[in-house]
Structure formats: structure tokens, C-alpha cells
Amino acid sequence: MKLVLAPMEGVVDFKMRQLLTDIGGFDLCVTEFVRVVETCLPDKVFHRFCPELHNNGFTRAGTPVRVQLLGQEANPLAENAIRAIALGSHGVDLNFGCPAKTVNRSRGGAVLLKDPDHMYTIIKAVRDAVDDQHEVSAKIRLGFDDDSNSQEIVDAVVSAGANSIAIHARTKRDGYNPPAYWEKIPPIIKDKNIAVVANGEIWQVEDAMLCQKRSGCTNLMLGRGALSHPDLAKKIKAHVNNEQYDGLEWEHIIYHLIHSAIHQDPAKDEKYFASRTKQWLGYLKRQYPQAIDLFDEIRRLKSKEDVASVLNKYAKAPQLDSNHNS
């Protein structure tokens, strides 16, 4: 089984990938989307979205990272795919799921689901441009307004030669509202020669097991579930491999938060750590009720020192049985 950390713009950045892969369980991370318009982007853009490129495309814990591109024109996407891989990206992922109006208005993201022929052209151009040993993957939803063309979408991805496809089992119209329609995956991937990763609404180990059963996919992608439950990937792996794993306690999560170095970003301003911590507590409260009280405690704080001193009161180092190496 492979577990992929989902791309999440503004949330799963370098520091969050570092934190979550330090905890463990993930086999691959996908970056936030890199917007491609016409030109080949300067290297600094790829390095900004994926600082791991300075480390041969691996997180601190050794998990490979793949750059995701979002755009509407085949040639610039192909050129930028070549560049991302030359810089050390572990393959390249193409975004066909972003629901943002600004992106869709310029014919990028989920709106391309309405035009599987154009998806084919994009994926084929990228696949042809990139050496065979590097994986090209596509991330899709089941459709735009509805899922009536989901088969055509998958056919386009497969016939264009993508190596794998991550299916967020909802339409663009569904947004992020539950449920995810895992059971809609098996009929559209039947007899297809492509690796499939199922995605959507996996918050607990039980959801992962049910998703595997209903989607028929062994490999899963975790998004918001991994933020609300930072050792979810590790728990899923332990469950599948029949291994003992007790799970992280709240104090350990705080410890990881402090040691993730989220607050050590010279490119960000003084308030950054506070705002990132508050954003993350918003996800954590789904799994840990303590996150609600902690949010209240730091609500008015802005400086990283003030926030860190509150966090330090609660932090406890986990047993270092994982590959955490901060």
C-alpha cells in the first residue's frame, strides 16, 4: 500500500510536508500547484514551492516529493515538467481538480474536466516530453457539474499515457462536502492499465479501510485528514501491517509543531508562525478537542515568541521510534 500526502495550496507547504513526513507513514508528497501560463518558469519558482529540490527532491525524513503543475496550454506545461524534473522533482503531477474561480476562468484546474480531449493533449505532451523513467500523474475529480463524463476523463488520462491517476471522488460542484463517492471509482478504472490512488474524506483508519474496499484501490491520498490527525498515515500503515502503534498524544503533536521549524522561515513576517499555528489548530480540532482551548489561548497573540512559549507549556517529546530527526 502507498500513501500519498495530498497537495493543498496554502496549507501543505514545505514546512507542513516536513512535519508530517517526520511523523511518518507517507510514501510520496505532492506540492501545492505551480501555476504555468506561457513561459518556462525560473528555477527560483520551483524552489519556492518545493525547497526539497535542494535535497534531491526528498523531505528531511526521506520522502520523495513531486511538483504539481496547473495550466491550460500543453507546450508550456511540458517545458515546465522537464524543468521540474531536471531540478529533482520525483515525476510531475498535473492538476485537473482545482475549483478556484480565478483558475477555472483562465481554463485551468477542474474546468478542464469538461474537455477530456484537451486533457489528453496536455497529458500526452507532458508524457512525451518527460523521460520514461519519470512518472507523470494526473489528479482529477469525477467531473465538473456532475459525473456523467467521468469515464471519458479517465479514458483520456489513460490513453495519453499517464502512469498514475489520483481520483478525488467528488465533482467540482460537490466541493469538499461529504461524502466522497469512493464506490464510483471501480467502474471507471475497470481493465485500465494505470495505477490508481483514491482520495477524499479519509479522516480515520476505518475510513481508509472502507475507501480501499469501496474504491478497489490499495493506494490512498490523504488531505485534510492528515492535518487533523497528523499520524493518520502512520496509523493506517501500522493497521495494515499488523504492527503495534499507540499513536501520538496531544502533547506530542505540539512537540512536532514546535520542532517542525514552521516558525523559522526568514522569508515570512513576524506574524507568520502565529497565523500558521492558528490555521493548523483549525484542522486539529476535528481530532483533538484540546485544539479548541489552545486556539483560544493564542487567539490574540501575534509574535512567534509569545505563541511558542504557550506551545512549550504543553509540548512533550514522543518516543523517537520514528525517523524524526529535528
Ligand SMILES: Cc1cc2nc3c(=O)[nH]c(=O)nc-3n(C[C@H](O)[C@H](O)[C@H](O)COP(=O)(O)O)c2cc1C
Ligand atoms: C485548502 C485546500 C487546498 C487544496 N489545494 C490543492 C492543490 O493545490 N492541488 C490539488 O490538486 N488539490 C488541492 N486540494 C484538494 C486536495 O488535494 C484533496 O483532493 C481534497 O482535499 C480531498 O481530500 P481530503 O478529503 O482528504 O481532504 C486542496 C484542498 C484544500 C482543502
